[in-house]
Amino acid sequence: MQGLLGEKAFSLEFDLKSGLCGQRSSSKRMLSDIAGIFRNPQAAVERAEKDNPLVYEFYELPLPNHPGDLCFGTSMVYPGQVDGEYFMTKGHFHSILDTGEVYHCLSGQGMMIMENGAGDWNCLEFKPGTAVYVPKGYAHRSINIGEKPLVTFFCFRADAGHDYQSITQKGFRNLVVKGPNGPEIIANPHWS
Amino acid sequence: MQGLLGEKAFSLEFDLKSGLCGQRSSSKRMLSDIAGIFRNPQAAVERAEKDNPLVYEFYELPLPNHPGDLCFGTSMVYPGQVDGEYFMTKGHFHSILDTGEVYHCLSGQGMMIMENGAGDWNCLEFKPGTAVYVPKGYAHRSINIGEKPLVTFFCFRADAGHDYQSITQKGFRNLVVKGPNGPEIIANPHWS
Numbered sequence: 001m002q003g004l005l006g007e008k009a010f011s012l013e014f015d016l017k018s019g020l021c022g023q024r025s026s027s028k029r030m031l032s033d034i035a036g037i038f039r040n041p042q043a044a045v046e047r048a049e050k051d052n053p054l055v056y057e058f059y060e061l062p063l064p065n066h067p068g069d070l071c072f073g074t075s076m077v078y079p080g081q082v083d084g085e086y087f088m089t090k091g092h093f094h095s096i097l098d099t100g101e102v103y104h105c106l107s108g109q110g111m112m113i114m115e116n117g118a119g120d121w122n123c124l125e126f127k128p129g130t131a132v133y134v135p136k137g138y139a140h141r142s143i144n145i146g147e148k149p150l151v152t153f154f155c156f157r158a159d160a161g162h163d164y165q166s167i168t169q170k171g172f173r174n175l176v177v178k179g180p181n182g183p184e185i186i187a188n189p190h191w192s
Numbered sequence: 193m194q195g196l197l198g199e200k201a202f203s204l205e206f207d208l209k210s211g212l213c214g215q216r217s218s219s220k221r222m223l224s225d226i227a228g229i230f231r232n233p234q235a236a237v238e239r240a241e242k243d244n245p246l247v248y249e250f251y252e253l254p255l256p257n258h259p260g261d262l263c264f265g266t267s268m269v270y271p272g273q274v275d276g277e278y279f280m281t282k283g284h285f286h287s288i289l290d291t292g293e294v295y296h297c298l299s300g301q302g303m304m305i306m307e308n309g310a311g312d313w314n315c316l317e318f319k320p321g322t323a324v325y326v327p328k329g330y331a332h333r334s335i336n337i338g339e340k341p342l343v344t345f346f347c348f349r350a351d352a353g354h355d356y357q358s359i360t361q362k363g364f365r366n367l368v369v370k371g372p373n374g375p376e377i378i379a380n381p382h383w384s
Contacts, residue, residue: 009314068290098260155347
């Protein structure tokens, strides 16, 4: 299967446990690629120099850049922490800000942290079967708070696009870290 | 949870095996509601007079009628046949024809039959993990060819709307029936 998808019907197989699709290559984010998103980037760099784990991977399908098409695929965030902060995705706004996204959790345990430009934020939990709706205008990041891969099936408008830069520059207002009694949501000390 | 969803983040739990969501009411289609979609409607009516089985159910969430929002939920088509024709959904076009839809199979075995106004058609198989992309402009119908419920998670643009009438009047060009060696795709004798 080559080139643009979606002009004709097609199907892909996403393993319900691992989330992986043998028919496509995933986009992979190793710890060295994203060390700067952690509150302790130095600890991330040091860990990356040791074994540079795969933090997450996901599928980017070449659907038409058209408001009537939908991009979809799976996202796998692997278990782990950097100085007590859970492995997570970079997080992004959509370039067309006024578009939402759905994530359906297939396996694992996690959180979706969301915030908009007006300062509203929210954090919802993922367990197998949970569908989280990310409203229009919200940056969003998936966080693995469990011991197994966090696997979600996602869907968004195919022309929505990704704006990683805005949230990378400012950071999210809140972080999810491992506390003595489990995950804790704390203010991001570096938030600007 | 009342009223319009989607202005704020929210989550719902869809059981990965049954597809059911304890937090919402489903829309249910009993055999008596849809007897006319089968090639032998008389057999459907007679069966409905006996035990009137639930053929399928699905969730209709009140997301905003906005092109940046997404409707999503699960669809459960139950196993069964009417005179050798498998239980299936009515099938629909979108009212905004130029919008696609994604179905991700969580459990069961089935087929998605699709056709557009220009006469192109396709039939793709569902097994657990299969994601089927229904392109813009295609009527589509889910068919349960197995012995267990066919459970899919679906997503489409929230303003797309449903046009059930066009395809109900003409019927689908092709039907899926139980043959001696399994499911067979045959021409619809009543297609107009």
